[in-house]
Amino acid sequence: MKCNENANAFYKLNGAVMKKIYLCLFLLPLLYGCISLKSEYPEISYYRLSQEPININNGGGITGTLQIRNFSSSDQLNTEHIMAIWDETKIQNYYYHRWVSAPAELVTDFIIERMNNAKLFNGGVIKPNSLVIPDYILEGHLLDMIAHNTRDRELDTNFIIISYQISLIKKEPLKTERNVLLNKLYTISVPRKNNEVSTVAPAFSRGMSKLSDKMLNDIIEAVKNSGNK
Secondary structure, three states, rough: OHHHHHHHHHHHHHHHHHHHHHHHHHHHHHHHHOOOOOOOOOOOOOEEEOOOOOOOOOOOOOOOEEEEEOOOEHHHHHOEEEEEEEEOOEEEEEEEEOOOOHHHHHHHHHHHHHHHHHHOOOOOEEOOOOOOOEEEEEEEEEEEEEEEEEEOOOOOOEEEEEEEEEEEEEOOOOOOOOOEEEEEEEEEEEEEEOOHHHHHHHHHHHHHHHHHHHHHHHHHHHHHHOOOO
C-alpha cells in the first residue's frame, strides 16, 4: 500500500515538472519573436558641399584655359568620415556621418565648379586628365578641414576651419622654369549654431564659398598684374 502511494506521488511530481517544461517550450517562440537578438545599425548619412552665391570683383573673362590639379592633403584628412575636435583635445570620427568623397577631392571639385560658374577663364576650367593644353595651372594642398566642438551649445563656440595653400602657375612656351603668379595660404573660420553634426556640412559650404571667392579675386589681380587678362 505504501509503495503504491509513493509511486503515485512520484508520477504526480514528474507530471508537474513535465507541464512546466511543455509550458516553457510553448512560450519560448513567443518570447523570441518579441525580443530581437539582432541589433539594427544606424543608417549612414552622406554629405557634400553646396555652392553659395558667387561674390567676386568685376574682371573675369581671363583669356586662356585653367587646369586645376587634384588637391593633396595631410594624412589625417585622408578619410571620408566627418571629423571634429572636442574641446581642442579629442578628435572624433563620425562613423555614420561621411562626406561623399575625401575632403581633398571635395575641395577640388568645389573650386572647379565655382570657377566655371563664375566664367573666370574664357577657355574654361579643366581637370588634369583633359587632353587640352592649359595656359594656367592651379595646384593646391588642403591643410585643415575639421569641425571644432565644445560642450557649450551656444552660437560661436562651435565652428569649422578650412585652410589650404595654392599656387597659380602660368605656362610659358619653351621655358622650363615655373612662372608662379600667386602663392598664398587661405584660411577661414565659420561659426555654427551648435555642436550637432548636422551643422558641419552647411558651415563648410559657407566657408568654402567665401574662401574660394577670395582666391578668385586674387587670381584675377595676379593675372592682371602679369600683363595678361
